[in-house]
Amino acid sequence: MKKPLILVTNDDGITAPGINALVDVAKSLGEVVIVAPNSPQSGMGHAITIHDPIRLHKAKVFKGIEAFECSGTPVDCVKLAKNVILKGRVPDLCVSGINHGSNASINIIYSGTLSAAMEASLEGIPSIGFSLLDYAYNADFNPCKPYLKKIMKYVLEKGMMEGSLLNVNIPKLTAEEIKGIRVCRQAEARWVEEFMENEDPRGQKIYWLTGKFENEDNGEDTDVWALENGYISVVPSMHDLTNYKAIPHLVALSSSSLLKQ
Amino acid sequence: MKKPLILVTNDDGITAPGINALVDVAKSLGEVVIVAPNSPQSGMGHAITIHDPIRLHKAKVFKGIEAFECSGTPVDCVKLAKNVILKGRVPDLCVSGINHGSNASINIIYSGTLSAAMEASLEGIPSIGFSLLDYAYNADFNPCKPYLKKIMKYVLEKGMMEGSLLNVNIPKLTAEEIKGIRVCRQAEARWVEEFMENEDPRGQKIYWLTGKFENEDNGEDTDVWALENGYISVVPSMHDLTNYKAIPHLVALSSSSLLKQ
Numbered sequence: 001m002k003k004p005l006i007l008v009t010n011d012d013g014i015t016a017p018g019i020n021a022l023v024d025v026a027k028s029l030g031e032v033v034i035v036a037p038n039s040p041q042s043g044m045g046h047a048i049t050i051h052d053p054i055r056l057h058k059a060k061v062f063k064g065i066e067a068f069e070c071s072g073t074p075v076d077c078v079k080l081a082k083n084v085i086l087k088g089r090v091p092d093l094c095v096s097g098i099n100h101g102s103n104a105s106i107n108i109i110y111s112g113t114l115s116a117a118m119e120a121s122l123e124g125i126p127s128i129g130f131s132l133l134d135y136a137y138n139a140d141f142n143p144c145k146p147y148l149k150k151i152m153k154y155v156l157e158k159g160m161m162e163g164s165l166l167n168v169n170i171p172k173l174t175a176e177e178i179k180g181i182r183v184c185r186q187a188e189a190r191w192v193e194e195f196m197e198n199e200d201p202r203g204q205k206i207y208w209l210t211g212k213f214e215n216e217d218n219g220e221d222t223d224v225w226a227l228e229n230g231y232i233s234v235v236p237s238m239h240d241l242t243n244y245k246a247i248p249h250l251v252a253l254s255s256s257s258l259l260k261q
Numbered sequence: 262m263k264k265p266l267i268l269v270t271n272d273d274g275i276t277a278p279g280i281n282a283l284v285d286v287a288k289s290l291g292e293v294v295i296v297a298p299n300s301p302q303s304g305m306g307h308a309i310t311i312h313d314p315i316r317l318h319k320a321k322v323f324k325g326i327e328a329f330e331c332s333g334t335p336v337d338c339v340k341l342a343k344n345v346i347l348k349g350r351v352p353d354l355c356v357s358g359i360n361h362g363s364n365a366s367i368n369i370i371y372s373g374t375l376s377a378a379m380e381a382s383l384e385g386i387p388s389i390g391f392s393l394l395d396y397a398y399n400a401d402f403n404p405c406k407p408y409l410k411k412i413m414k415y416v417l418e419k420g421m422m423e424g425s426l427l428n429v430n431i432p433k434l435t436a437e438e439i440k441g442i443r444v445c446r447q448a449e450a451r452w453v454e455e456f457m458e459n460e461d462p463r464g465q466k467i468y469w470l471t472g473k474f475e476n477e478d479n480g481e482d483t484d485v486w487a488l489e490n491g492y493i494s495v496v497p498s499m500h501d502l503t504n505y506k507a508i509p510h511l512v513a514l515s516s517s518s519l520l521k522q
């Protein structure tokens with residue numbers, strides 16, 4: 001059997017330990033090509049680079065593995081991989097991460113890691129975003145590796161429902177403490193922001209975004225619940241943002257030309 | 262009756278003609294506060310500024326209307342409006358745009374205009390993103406104004422289903438040609454990219470993102486169909502990205518600890 005082709009990317013940048021851990025698992029399952037940002041791109045969401053040129057260079061960061069670093073966003077990386085680097089070869093799987101920090105619940109919409117996976121899913125490539133609930137640079141990515149392999153193998157074998165990607169979050173636990181995997185929905189949580197006001201060296205006022213994550217969704221079928229209870233959470237996510245349930249509430253808005261009324 | 266408070270933002274920047282047109286309509290319906298980026302932020306998606314400070318200044322661009330320009334992304338603008346500028350006053354409505362160019366179909370995930378509206382919806386603020394299918398700087402925003410007013414009034418009166426926002430796109434037509442408003446779903450379309458390869462003045466290779474929009478979704482209930490047939494499209498959108506239909510396909514992935522197997 002031909003080895004599957006696995007595209008690896010992330011948003012913490014090509015030198016982050018998290019992508020190293022992901023490459024370790026990916027290379028045991030197939031041929032790996034890496035295209036990742038040349039600098040941290042956390043919080044970039046689904047941003048793309050329109051007004052500036054993008055630079056792309058070969059990177060010698062992973063022995064024996066083809067790797068490229070890109071000046072753009074995580075979504076740019078996936079677009080460049082498909083159109084410039086792989087030129088028509090379609091990956092069997094795209095994995096993004098492992099992110100240093102949670103992308104559970106509403107974090108998915110701010111996350112470069114998950115946006116890269118979503119971009120791949122738009123191209124029909126089965127894709128998964130992985131995140132560990134540990135912001136530390138030297139976080140321990142080893143305990144989750146067997147689970148990552150299980151999830152990646154599952155997707156390689158079964159494929160993915162069209163238009164879907166998986167948002168996988170991993171609790172900060174030892175191998176003994178991880179209870180297993182749960183398939184979940186996205187918890188209805190949000191960030192409560194506070195801005196830190198400060199002054200730059202020239203006395204000009206500046207603001208730093210800060211805040212805390214607040215979850216008031218107690219459903220035991222949510223990713224936040226799974227993570228708080230020792231499980232790895234797997235949420236199937238999608239790019240069709242239509243709120244179908246809201247359509248009937250809006251019918252009165254439909255109209256003919258206002259000129260004719 | 263107290264005048265409603267309307268927060269106005271965009272992604273083309275505070276000096277773009279589109280936001281001017283939106284302010285024109287908004288001020289006929291309530292008290293307006295503007296917080297918009299100080300430079301174009303198209304394609305920024307749901308990006309937030311984490312690694313840099315954000316600057317915020319009063320802007321004297323709209324006579325008699327409180328306005329602020331911000332160095333951050335459209336989503337940052339909404340966060341700053343809520344937490345720093347309005348300090349506890351909650352807008353009755355947030356409107357974003359009018360974007361110069363379409364945000365129909367999959368464009369919603371790349372769009373700063375719609376991401377700003379989504380951010381407001383996360384805060385429980387009824388919100389609408391408006392876009393005109395004309396990229397020109399001097400696009401004619403007048404024909405759509407009566408429709409914008411109708412849609413904004415509707416939302417001010419009826420509110421919005423929780424977690425929803427409206428994605429409104431306007432065809433490039435005269436007032437006589439616009440047939441009316443249709444409530445739709447997001448068409449299943451995508452961008453087919455090509456990168457323009459070029460060299461910078463120092464002979465280094467650079468890439469520019471380019472591409473064309475391809476729609477293979479012929480549904481007459483889609484936003485693309487509505488726009489091609491002379492209607493203003495209104496899609497209720499949401500931030501819960503869970504693909505509920507995919508959950509049953511993944512049950513086999515659920516597991517207990519791999520150590521115990």
